[in-house]
Amino acid sequence: MAKQIDPNRDQYDLHAKVLGKTHGTLSMALTVNRQTVFLKYFSKIAVESETAYITERNALKLLGRVGLAPKLTAFSDDDQILIRQYVEGETLRDVVTAETVVCHSRAVGAWLKKCAQRAPSRPGSGNWFEYLTGYPDLRKSSAIGTSQQFLETFEINNFVLSQNTALLRDFVMSGQGPMSVKFARTRMKPAGWDLLLAARALVQLFPEQTDAITKALSDGYSSGTRATSDRYLTLIRLFVLGMVFETGRKVAPPPSHLALEAFNRRRKVKCDAVATSPFLTAKFRxxxxxxxxxxxxxxxxxxxxxxxxxxxxxxxxxxxxxxxxxxxxxxGALCRACQGNCxxxxxxxxxxxxxxxxxxxxxxxxxxxxxxxxxxxxxxxxxxxxxxxxxxxxxxxxxxxxxxxxxxxxxYTCGSAQRLLKTINARPPDGILCIAGTGSNFRKATRTRDGKIQNVPLGRLKIGQAAFRKSSDQTEGDS
Known part of the structure; x- marks a missing residue:
């Protein structure tokens, strides 16, 4: 592998860092003589591993040529190993917050528009009503059924090679904006399908911002064209209604709420509110x-x-x-947990x-x-x-x-502090749990008790994080 990465050397300084594991894959950052690449191994024991490997390999070849995927530098069909360009950045799931979700949604919409324009495609036929009702989850959807006339007039003119995943960990926020980094489920789908899946994932995290999220996604995807934006906005909202809010569909509770439940489960003196904030790593110079x-x-x-x-x-x-x-x-408890991001x-x-x-x-x-x-x-x-x-x-x-x-x-009060002050003014809590971090990646926690601020060991919140991971079906991604 080192020879593949740096063929002009006889000696190698090689370092490997595991980024993620599933039952069938292992992903790592592989550094050879200061050159870092992303390596992914597909286990031959896992069911359908070979299909996933071939799908991702072919997608990287096709999409890499048009700048929609990291460049594939080497692969081994015998060992089912892919080596590709390493994308520097954090996953969208790790960085998106209530304050940034609208901005991130607009950026994701614009990225998916670029993908729809550049990715390999073929002519299509039919309409969105036929396509959506072909899925069992939407066949009996009242949102889709009552909008049949609109969906039948929204024709599907072409199919494009789509990422076909709703996992936010499959997007990395690089210096140039969002980029897709996982392609094991790539399929030919109607132009706009990835947009619907992204909307579902973002709304499940922040259901109270459904209108703003869907508007930002459609605006980004439609490049400012009003008529097109309105059509996609309606399509997105119908899809979200059917897949997230209708009977039998559960919105994943925020990880901070799960952490509060876990914290209170074994505490005699409980906190009756939770607040979240960013986290600044305190490295001193x-x-x-x-x-x-x-x-x-x-x-x-x-x-x-x-x-x-x-x-x-x-x-x-x-x-x-x-x-x-x-x-x-x-x-004060919130700011202590944050460690001074502002x-x-x-x-x-x-x-x-x-x-x-x-x-x-x-x-x-x-x-x-x-x-x-x-x-x-x-x-x-x-x-x-x-x-x-x-x-x-x-x-x-x-x-x-x-x-x-x-x-x-x-x-100055940041968005997190403003929301906390509203909570205090509406109904002063007897105790509040403050959690700093992004998503379920808790970095520090504090609480108020008896007029004092106390640090909270993160181990007391682990149950909440585990429950969230189980409900949101996360997988590995670039770090």
Whole structure:
């Protein structure tokens, strides 16, 4: 395998990392002399393994030529091994959140439109009513039945080589946007079939955003053409109604709710609400001297402006409620679990410290000159900070006292915090569980209890994650 990947070498430095396993496949990232490829092995013992291997091999050959699949670099029919280009990025299932699902849906719609235009195709005939009612799950669907006239007039003019999977782990969010990475179930399907499957998968995760998700998918797929977008929007929503919301169909509960159930199952003191947030991996790096020196000059300049003002009191802004009082305990728990994802916005912006912030510090310290004011800020700069985040971002959060922070930092609330505050205002919970991560990939958890914030071991949430994985039929994908 190493010889196939780098044929011009006699010696090889080879490293392998397992990315995923199923009952019939093994996927890994294989690095040979700093060149990384994706390797997939199809077990000869598993039923239908040979068919899956041949299907994916042929799909990679066909779609790779038109830029719709990673390039196939080597394969072995005897061993049922595929080696292809490695796609750097995270799977769509791991990155999509309630805040990003609409944006991701539009990007997926645009990608699937490109696939429908470039993939191998053949002329087709018939209409969507005939096609959809050919599936047992939709044969007795009231949504499909009551829309028979519309579906019969929506003709199927061509079939294209489609990914034919509704698993969001089969899409990788690369630097160029979404890309399909799994082709074992590839089939010739009506143009738009993959769009319907993507809608079903996204709506099952975020059913409360059904209208926004389906609208974004149709807009992306239709490239802004109003008439075409409206037709596909109607088709998508009928499919989702029949496959997700009608009798006998269950929407997979959010993984955070399953985690809350698992947490409460063995706890005497339970949490009656759950909140989710992003997660920032806290990797620390030493401060850069030139960055701190630039910040010192920035504060000195602001302090001199305040000092030179003939009427400094006119500079005083309206007091910021967030800076004059501590935030709710529940919000503190959420931010602790998140570890400061929003603090990354302070990079290159001098922690948002402006003239108003410096004015308040000078007013609180009337005996200090401008050099001493600047030193007051520098005294709170930690020796190391979270990588790719604000230089005040330390192990326990912001190293600056709240009264010295910018009004921007004190007032800002992310989407996760806004939803939590709405929950608190509607009905203050006795205890809240805060989970950071994406999907079921929980990275950190906290809870409130007896007026304090406590860290929660992730082991107490494992049952919830296992239940979610079982209900959502996930498989492996690129990492």
């Amino acid at each position: 030493p401060q850069k001297k030139h960055v701190i020196e630039a910040f010192e000059r920035h504060v000195l300049n602001l302090a001199r402006q305040v000092k030179r003002s003939t009427n400094p009191d006119k500079l005083e802004p309206k007091p910021a409620p967030a800076s004059s009082s501590q935030p709710p305990l529940e919000l 603090c990354q916005m302070g990079v290159g912006k001098n922690a948002f410290i402006d003239r108003d912030a410096v004015y308040h510090v000078m007013k609180a310290n009337p005996d200090k000159d401008v050099l001493q004011i600047a030193q007051t800020y520098l005294d709170f700069v930690p020796k190391s900070h979270v990588k790719d985040s604000c230089f005040f971002h330390a192990k326990k959060g912001c190293n600056l006292p709240r009264e010295m922070r910018s009004d921007t930092c004190n007032r």
